[in-house]
Amino acid sequence: MESTPNLIALRLAVRKVLMQFTAGDVVIVATSGGADSLSLAYVASLEAVPLALQIIGVTIDHQLQHGSQKQAQKVTDQLRSLGLQEAKIIQVHVNKTDGMEASARRARYEALENYATSCDAVAILLGHTRDDQAETVLLGLARGSGARSLSGMAPENGKYFRPLLNITRAQTVGACIEANLVPWEDPHNSDEQYARVRVRRAVLPILEKNLGPGVSDALARTAALLRDDADALDALADEQFASMEPSSLEVQRLSNLPKALRTRILRLAIYAIGAPSGSISADHVAVIEALVTSWHGQGEIDLPGGVKVRRISGRLSLSARS
DSSP states (O other): OOOOHHHHHHHHHHHHHHTTSOTTOEEEEEOOSSHHHHHHHHHHHHHHHHHTOEEEEEEEEOOOSTTHHHHHHHHHHHHHHTTOSEEEEEEOOOOOSSOHHHHHHHHHHHHHHHHHHHTTOSEEEOOOOHHHHHHHHHHHHHHTOOHHHHTOSOSEETTEEOTTTTSOHHHHHHHHHHTTOOOOOOGGGGOTTSHHHHIIIIIHHHHHHHHOTTHHHHHHHHHHHHHHHHHHHHHHHHHHHTTSBTTEEEHHHHHTSOHHHHHHHHHHHHHHHTOOTTOOOHHHHHHHHHHHHSOSOOOOEEEGGGEEEEEETTEEEEEEOO
């Protein structure tokens, strides 16, 4: 089949990622059946042939909608018809602890990671587009997040790769039309109880209307610039932290550092002592930083995971509940 404009753009983006791998490697494509992931799976199957890679399409059935298993089967049937070597359905149970979106995401990623380990996959491809990146940045702005959050989704993070971050949602829809693919529209993608859907359907269109076209592109570009800055600051903080004892931080040394490095080091130390991943907020860090920059005899501070911090004799003492 002759490639047409949108397919060419997708193939070039996916080829750039797949060329990193070695013949015989297993690569998973997470496929919901929507235009983004379906076109990604199709293009990956095409680009994998000359590279001798094995592409496995994986569909996660969250079991949150009536008939979800039937829909998941439709997705895998279509993947097999496209020539993928293997297409698999993984059912997960979503334990709702911090909102449906976050809980479903956590269950999905855990299932993908477990399956990748079981089949010795070198990579998991995700179908996030430039539009998804713009939405992520706007949501971060609304929460008052820092540079790391505003830098959006990483093109590469461990085994996870996002080849389509410079591709628009319109291009993936166009690619599906060009390849005669039949994408599925998840009802959750039009349910405005979710903040991301409201950003997509209401906020971004208003910004485009009042500020002019190109807002999504500009937000995605901002994310890329902030990611460079955040990566550099994280590297500097890691370098400083490597020579520190997490349970006993010298206040004078911390106070001599720029705030951007100091707060990162405090976060590293708190996690090193035992706080659960992702549990420490900017407010938590601000209270701990005050022990360094605004000391007036504050008492011991309790943090998630049973971590306790107090200032003793010019040092921050960090301990965890046994």
